Amino acid sequence: MSIRTYKPRRGRVTPRQAAALDVGDGLLIELGRTAFSLKDEWPGLPVILEIGFGTGAATAMMAGRQPHLGLLAVDVHTPGIGDLLHRVRTIGLTNVRVMEADALEVLRTMIPQGSLAGIRTYFPDPWPKVRHHKRRLVTAEHASLIGSRTVTSGTWDLATDWAHYADQMIDVLNKHPMWEGGAVDRTSDRPVTRYEQTALDQGREVTDLRYFRTIR
Ligand SMILES: C[S@@+](CC[C@H](N)C(=O)[O-])C[C@H]1O[C@@H](n2cnc3c(N)ncnc32)[C@H](O)[C@@H]1O
Numbered sequence: 001m002s003i004r005t006y007k008p009r010r011g012r013v014t015p016r017q018a019a020a021l022d023v024g025d026g027l028l029i030e031l032g033r034t035a036f037s038l039k040d041e042w043p044g045l046p047v048i049l050e051i052g053f054g055t056g057a058a059t060a061m062m063a064g065r066q067p068h069l070g071l072l073a074v075d076v077h078t079p080g081i082g083d084l085l086h087r088v089r090t091i092g093l094t095n096v097r098v099m100e101a102d103a104l105e106v107l108r109t110m111i112p113q114g115s116l117a118g119i120r121t122y123f124p125d126p127w128p129k130v131r132h133h134k135r136r137l138v139t140a141e142h143a144s145l146i147g148s149r150t151v152t153s154g155t156w157d158l159a160t161d162w163a164h165y166a167d168q169m170i171d172v173l174n175k176h177p178m179w180e181g182g183a184v185d186r187t188s189d190r191p192v193t194r195y196e197q198t199a200l201d202q203g204r205e206v207t208d209l210r211y212f213r214t215i216r
Contacts, residue, residue, distance in 0.1 A: 004102070005137045006052075006076050006125060017082025020089070027085055029072075031101040035112045041097060042070030046117030049074065049149075051103040051137065052124055056084025058191045063088070063096045065189070069117070071096045074103040104142060111149045114216075118155040119146055123195050126162035138169045140176060147178030147213055154213040156181075159190065159206055161199030166207035173211050181211035 013021070021028065029036075038047045047070040053059040056073065063071045073084060073096060081100045088096045099106060124137040138158070146156065156179065160166050166183075173179045186208045196206060 002104070003135055005104070005127075005135050006102075009077060011077060011079045013079050013082060016086060017079050020082040020086040021078070023085070023089070025089075027088060027096065027098055028081070029097050029099050031099065031106065032110055034109065036110050038070065038072075038112070038115050042095065045070035045095065047072060047115070048118040048120060049103065049107070049111070049116050050120040050122075052121065053080065053084060054123075054193060054195060055080050056087055056098075058122065058193045059084060060087040060091060060093065060096070061191045062189060063093050064091055067095055069095060072099065072106075073097070074099045074101055074106055076100065076102060104137075104145065107145050107149050113148055114151055116150045116154060118157065119150065120157050122157075122159045122190065123161060123193070123199075124158075124165075126160065126165050128162065128164070133168070136165060136168065138165070138172055140172050143172055143176045143179060147176070150178075150213040152213055152215050156209075156211040156213070157190075158209040158211075159186075159196075161196065161204040161206050163205065163207070166209070169207075169209055173209070178214055179211040180214055182209065184208050184210045 050059055050073045053073045053075050059073050075081060081098055084098055127133055127135045158169055
């Protein structure tokens with residue numbers, strides 16, 4: 001089994017989150033063994049995959065502002081999945097689907113080649129200790145997997161509050177034949193999450209990156 005990019009956490013599921021997980025209206029997609037059709041799920045919409053949405057506060061806000069995009073939001077943390085489902089239904093968003101799964105497994109098994117219009121990876125777990133760097137999401141191997149599932153000129157938006165990880169992202173992606181891009185100014189499209197606010201309060205600088213899938 002490959003190294004996990006997350007630490008499995010229990011986390012208490014509140015009654016509201018449990019109820020949101022239990023609705024069965026098709027917004028929560030099960031991890032399957034075969035590719036599923038993005039076109040059937042989001043007819044006519046370009047689809048963005050968000051890896052690791054946390055509580056989903058920013059995800060729901062962005063999806064509300066971007067009805068012209070389909071959003072597949074994947075995380076492994078059950079309480080956050082419940083929160084996002086609750087938000088999506090409360091706001092009445094129709095362009096969001098949610099999965100409780102390792103996004104790398106979703107990419108490998110369910111996402112067809114060259115199908116995603118974009119990827120969002122905001123504040124992936126920093127794994128600050130040197131012996132844990134191998135658990136970081138942005139590696140050459142994962143950049144190849146993500147690149148293989150992305151359309152030509154598709155985007156990969158990243159943000160991190162960890163300077164060493166920002167350097168790693170730039171180093172990996174600048175060397176990678178499937179990606180070109182670099183640091184960009186922070187866009188107001190991305191709302192400040194609690195996670196980001198804590199980083200800013202603690203004096204860490206946030207780096208935003210945007211990469212494009214190169215021509216095949
Ligand atoms: C530091 S949090 C940031 C959450 C959110 N993007 C924000 O800005 O508040 C990182 C999130 O990534 C999730 N995560 C880590 N590895 C993942 C993976 N392979 N697939 C899906 N989610 C993952 C974690 O469960 C966690 O919720």
